[in-house]
Amino acid sequence: MSQTRPGTALLTDQYELTMVQAALASGTAQRRSVFELFGRRLPAGRRYGVVVGTGRLLEALRDFSFDQQTLAFLADHAIVDDATLTWLADYRFGGDVWGYPEGEVWFPHSPLLVVEGTFAEAVLLETLALSIYNHDSAVASAASRMVVAAGGRPCIEMGSRRTHEEAAVAAARAAYVTGFATTSNLEAGRRYGIPTAGTSAHSFTLLHDSERDAFTAQVASLGSGTTLLVDTYDVAEAVRTAVEVAGPGLGAVRLDSGDLGALAAEVRQQLDDLGATGTRIVVTSDLDEHAIAALAVAPVDGYGVGTQLVTGSGHPTSGLVYKLVAREGDDGGMVAVAKRSPGKDSHGGRKWAARRVEDGQATAEVVGVGARPDDASLRDLLVPLVRDGEPVGVEHLDEARARHARALAELPAAATRMSRGEAVLPTVDA
Known part of the structure; x- marks a missing residue:
């Protein structure tokens, strides 16, 4: 008996769709935008975090579309208007995604995921990405310490x-x-x-x-x-x-x-x-x-x-957020944007990220905007995951497993301590 894969489009919050509706009406929905998924801090007492969920997000993205049954639900409950329903009927993410590969470790303000596309197509992925990454990375971070x-x-x-x-x-x-x-x-x-x-x-x-x-x-x-x-x-x-x-x-x-x-x-x-x-x-x-x-x-x-x-050994979520960091301006160029709320700030501009490794040991997480410096000690962290809407970062789980072992081996010895502590690597601007 054949089975139909359930869609993932409704694994989201209502405000994602109402934002799309308002943006379509105002003419801003098609503005080129860059969103980043990151953590402002590690869960209290943790010395490093672990990136897991990448592969599951790519699976979910494949099934993120609005079929007739889904559209009927949205219409029956008056969640969005007819114009938005028409737009959603043709929705498939067509942008680009970069991210830390699965199994890598992360630190405060590491851009674990960079999503670029129109505002409307990229904002719809917010809740889906966060629900997967926050859960999986929390479990992985606890599991890594247990191992x-x-x-x-x-x-x-x-x-x-x-x-x-x-x-x-x-x-x-x-x-x-x-x-x-x-x-x-x-x-x-x-x-x-x-x-x-x-x-x-x-x-x-x-x-x-x-x-x-x-x-x-x-x-x-x-x-x-x-x-x-x-x-x-x-x-x-x-x-x-x-x-x-x-x-x-x-x-x-x-x-x-x-x-x-x-x-x-x-x-x-x-x-x-x-x-x-x-x-x-x-x-x-x-x-x-x-x-x-x-x-x-x-x-x-x-x-x-x-x-x-x-349950993440006391930290059932990783505290990750998904924020708009750049958008298309009136002149067609990209404009850096950032939230300035107290305690919930973000840094504007599309980031690159690398880990400084000297004599086999990591010494810093380096995050910058603009040109990456020509520095042989920097190991690039962002890899292509989706190109023009098509996943290109799918890999076998054993590759992620081996990557985690390598990433952990690079960290200072303090990373293996079970006592509460601060991040073992500082996050520095380039």
């Missing part, structure tokens, strides 16, 4: 049950870009090719007459390399039973409650005494980057992270 705290031990994304079903898929994608090894979310696996993992919950143990029966059933179905959940009843007894059932080749045991550090040490000793020296210990239970860091000295082999990951 750093894990110190090379694998992290498993398992937050689907703690957020909206589509947000769960986006969160799994963001976590994978920043270094998570697997996800429990099967739709993320199908849609984006992310490796998936999962075995059983406490309900499976409770279903059976005994823990031994549950373990026997799981091993018979999934093999001795499976992960057995050992904290439904008595942990020490469960570990003993698990090794008896699966043998010393048992893949892993999972701990989901209690003092995880102390418990992991006890379980490691017990596993070794039972000859299961290769059996791994995976811990879960409301972990965040600080809890993961605290377990650095514990004999833990992997972390399952849920709630704190999908």
